[in-house]
Amino acid sequence: MEQEHLFFVTYDIRCPRRWRRVYKLMRGYGEWLQLSVFQCRLDRMSFLRLEADLNDRINHAEDCVLVVDMGPAALVEPKVKCLGNMDYEPVERRATIV
Numbered sequence: 001m002e003q004e005h006l007f008f009v010t011y012d013i014r015c016p017r018r019w020r021r022v023y024k025l026m027r028g029y030g031e032w033l034q035l036s037v038f039q040c041r042l043d044r045m046s047f048l049r050l051e052a053d054l055n056d057r058i059n060h061a062e063d064c065v066l067v068v069d070m071g072p073a074a075l076v077e078p079k080v081k082c083l084g085n086m087d088y089e090p091v092e093r094r095a096t097i098v
Helices: 016-027 046-058
Strands: 005-012 031-034 035-040 064-072
Touching: 005 016, 005 046, 016 035, 016 046, 035 046
Parallel strands: none
Antiparallel strands: 005 035, 005 064, 031 035
């Protein structure tokens, strides 16, 4: 099996309609953390699909998507400090049924 990486994806989408489309897309790829922030555990092919899907949904002149590759998911131990009413837990590996 191909090695998965842990990604943080955050976005600034100017149009509410496009924002909703990106939000719905991201729910299929990862775990929602905050308004426009997701964490995703993806292999290379899933990441390439996500990138293509995002490219199709954003306006490149107005919107911005930032993707941070934290490295191999099995080896990453994120050091995250969360202030406020949310507990942070790294997304775990799950079986995917196709």
